[in-house]
Amino acid sequence: MTAPLIDNLQYCNWSPEIFRQLRAGGVDAVHVTIAYHESFREMVLNLERWNLWFEAHGDLIFKGVSAADVTRAQETGRTAVFFGFQTPNPIEDDIGLVEIVHQLGVRFMQLTYNNQSLLATGCYEAEDTGLTRMGRQVVAEMNRVGLVIDMSHSAERSTLEAIEVSSRPIAITHANPHWWHPALRNKSDTVLKALTARGGMLGFSLYPHHLQGGSDCTLESFCAMVADAAGRYGAGSLGIGSDLCQDQPDSVVEWMRVGRWSKQMDYGEGSADAPGFPPMPHWFRDNRDWTNIRGGLERVGFSSAEVDGLMGGNWMRFYDEGFGPP
Amino acid sequence: MTAPLIDNLQYCNWSPEIFRQLRAGGVDAVHVTIAYHESFREMVLNLERWNLWFEAHGDLIFKGVSAADVTRAQETGRTAVFFGFQTPNPIEDDIGLVEIVHQLGVRFMQLTYNNQSLLATGCYEAEDTGLTRMGRQVVAEMNRVGLVIDMSHSAERSTLEAIEVSSRPIAITHANPHWWHPALRNKSDTVLKALTARGGMLGFSLYPHHLQGGSDCTLESFCAMVADAAGRYGAGSLGIGSDLCQDQPDSVVEWMRVGRWSKQMDYGEGSADAPGFPPMPHWFRDNRDWTNIRGGLERVGFSSAEVDGLMGGNWMRFYDEGFGPP
Structure with a gap:
């Protein structure tokens, strides 16, 4: 079996058209966000919607729960869809969840x-007090059952503490190095060194606010950054988490940013002048453009085995080690 | 592997002591009620409690989801615990659940x-209008995913319609024939013939209100009834669903009967004079008494293979055929 193509973060406005684009682009597995600020019960409604899609489009997609499902996807010519939350809201205040x-x-x-x-x-908080009392309990419980800790949106100290306290490698599924593009959401060299030293994974984001030059970022600049990161952290700890938010109306980015926690608008990485989703770079418009990234990584000097790892093999290994009891 | 011992309905006040009694009695699998009138979210709290028990007492019990888990229970000297609801309340008004x-x-x-x-x-309703519009949709969905329809507490016409409309065999997990003991909860010959003619299973109840003579029912009378039923419906369609409610306080039988649907007490099969759980017959006080039943069935003339089927082999076959997609 050839190395799989895995995108470890998307939040599209899912449709049969996008499922067909996943197949056209040869995506074997995708980690999709199924909840932001949803309560447990609201998150279950999102699961139900996915169950309907799996039932209606079982020729294109199926629910993935283990690394073996990525292989099954390759063998059956479908895309395995893995679920994740971008906030812990769905577990409410209940560790049993x-x-x-x-x-x-x-x-x-x-x-x-x-x-x-x-x-x-x-x-985005002014002060970072690290893991809370419940946070430490939940990290241990996530370690026990095999639910991967993702610190993509977390502050520096909290992220370092999660890396340290977790008994298993964690992930930053979608962010880039701060040294390449100093956005608030991108990660410091300190964090990325600690993350990867403990076996954790970084998924490079293709979301324009995380890119040097934004929507105008060049493929060459992105791939040179990946090469630089590989030199610092090792190519085996790196993959992609594109943060593709295809076909989403701007109301969705408002939900992501504001949820129900504020009566005022908060623009997050955007602004009042540019409140919506920014246009994706021309070399990654949707799931049919993965060959561009592969080509860019090849041209920047990675070996064929390294490119295979970056395009999905590294996530595959991480899935295999991370998704069940230790 | 010898035939398994399966009790297809218990609702005990679970404790490590009862788990040890399950092992002492050689129970390989038990179907336990995890919800009566609970909402979805409340039912999930009950699941969480079971997860804590599985974590703490994994040497005695584990969660069963397939017939193969019964074999695994036999091989590892533990009891596989299968979950069920006694009302459809946990799916609320939402077929996706x-x-x-x-x-x-x-x-x-x-x-x-x-x-x-x-x-x-x-x-207990005065009029029985059969399956509702939603009922027919939910029967089809339960058939699709492999969630077994149980009509133990349902009225005659509704039960006959469920048997007819369901594309797969259904169960009456805990009840006895009305011709043996004419309790409202026991089932007519018409229902039991229709049930078993379509491959369905009847689990005989040991709950005193379902027994001829109540708590004083003799083992001989019970086993003679089983033999009579085997003559009418075939021994292969029969098993046990003891309805054992060990160690429950009377507040629990109130919850079972009244839930939140009435401000007045409803005594169900009990009465104002005897509102609580009735005492079990002396030959089945708890899970250590299964040998009494086996002995009684042997003495009433069943073959060894028939007894094996009645004590669990028939439920095992039903589990194998019923718990996944068709």
Whole structure:
């Protein structure tokens, strides 16, 4: 079996057309966000919507829960869809829900989105107090059942503490190095060194606010950054988490940013002048453009085995080690 | 592997002591009620409690989801615990929750308890209008995912319609023939013939209100009834669903009977004079008494193979055929 193509973060406005684009682009597995600020019950409604899609489009997609499902996707010419949360809201204040959501197939959970959560501090807060009392308990429970800790939106200290406290490697599913593009959401060299030293994975984001030059970022600049990161952290700890938010109306980015926590608009990485989703770079408009990235990585000097790892093999290994009991 | 011992309905006040009694009695699998009138979210709290028990007592019990888990229980000297609901309340008014609860491991669901539900009519209602519009949709969805329809508490017409409309065999997990003991909860010959003619299973109840003579019912009378039923319906369609409610306080039988649907007490099969759980017959006090039943069945003339079927082999076959997609 050839190395799989895995995108470890998308949040599209899903449709049969996008499922067909996943197949056209040869995507074997995709980690999709199924909840931001949803309560447990609201998140279950999102699971139900996915069950309807799996039933209606079983020729294109199916629910993935283990690394073996990525192989099954390759063997059957379909895309395995893995679930994750971008906030811990769906587990509410109830640690027992960690195992319940794992039983429902969820495999990634961010300890915070941009704000303080019950578990840790988000990257937009003025002060970062690290993991909370509940946060430490939930990290241990996530370790026990095999729910991967994702710190993509978390603040520096919280992220370092999660890396240290977790008994298993964690992930930053979608962010880039701060040294390449100093956005608030991108990660410091300190964090990325600690993450990868403990076996954790970084998924490079293709979301324009995380890119040097934004929507005008060149493929060459992106791939040179990946090469630089590979030199610092090792190519085996790196993959892609594109953060593709295809076909989403601007109301969705408002939900992501504001949820129900504020009566005022918060523009997050956007602004009043540019409140919506920014246009994707021309070399990655949708799932049919993965060959561009592969080509760019080949041209920047990676070996064929390294490119295979970056395009999905590394996530595959991480799935294999991360998605069940230790 | 010898034939398994399966009790297809218990609702005990679970404790490590009862788990040890399950092992002492050689029970390989037990179907336990995890919800009566609970909402979905409340039912999930019950699942969480079971997860804590599985974690703490994994040497005695584990969660069962397939017939193969019964074999695994036999091989590892533990008891596989299968989940069921006695009302459809946990799926609320949301057909998408059928698949969700199946994904969470639930394998049996009654379409009604004693009252009219959104799906069908319970045996205590004055009029029985059969399956509702939603009931027919939910039967088809339960058939699709492999969630077994249980009509133990349902009224006659509703039960006959469920048997007819369901594309797969259904179960009456805990009841006895009305011709042996004419309790409202026991089932007519018409129902039992229709049930078993379509491959369905009857689990004989040991709950005193379902027994001829109540708590004083003799083992000989019970086993003679089983032999009579085997003559009418075939021994292969019969098993046990003891309805053992060990160590439950009387507040629990109140919850079972009244839930939140009435401000007045409803005594169900009890009465103002005897509102609580009745004492079990002396030959089946708890899970250590299964040898009494086996002995009684042997003495009433069943072959060894028939006894093996009645004590669990028949449920094992039903589990194998019923718990997944068709």
